[in-house]
Amino acid sequence: MLLLDIEAELSIWEEGQTVWSEEAFPVAELAYHLALWLQSPDTGQEGFELDSMQAEEGLIRIVCSGEGWRVGSIHTPDFWSSPVAWDVLVAEIQQFVSSVREGITALGIDPAFIPEV
Numbered sequence: 001m002l003l004l005d006i007e008a009e010l011s012i013w014e015e016g017q018t019v020w021s022e023e024a025f026p027v028a029e030l031a032y033h034l035a036l037w038l039q040s041p042d043t044g045q046e047g048f049e050l051d052s053m054q055a056e057e058g059l060i061r062i063v064c065s066g067e068g069w070r071v072g073s074i075h076t077p078d079f080w081s082s083p084v085a086w087d088v089l090v091a092e093i094q095q096f097v098s099s100v101r102e103g104i105t106a107l108g109i110d111p112a113f114i115p116e117v
Contacts, residue, residue, distance in 0.1 A: 006104060012071060014081050020073050031100035034093050035115040044086055
């Protein structure tokens with residue numbers, strides 16, 4: 001599956017510091033699942049947990065707290081990003097998905113398998 005074969009470094013940053021990073025992360029698969037999550041009828045009401053064939057369940061998690069949306073990972077169970085508003089989270093996800101699609105295009109591959117957001 002092409003989604004699994006497109007990898008890049010993925011990092012979670014907080015206040016200019018890397019909290020978690022993985023060099024060969026299936027970014028196309030993550031972009032695909034995030035795009036589907038944003039298009040879901042329950043978007044903005046339910047959290048996100050990456051369900052990947054290649055990565056551990058919970059490797060990337062997005063949850064809504066009373067203060068806003070937070071990003072975390074099972075690799076850093078005691079860490080959650082600072083809360084952000086829904087529109088800020090959506091804008092960041094859209095930027096990520098667009099960047100992955102651009103990278104795939106640069107490889108000469110049609111990015112149509114990742115929904116536009």
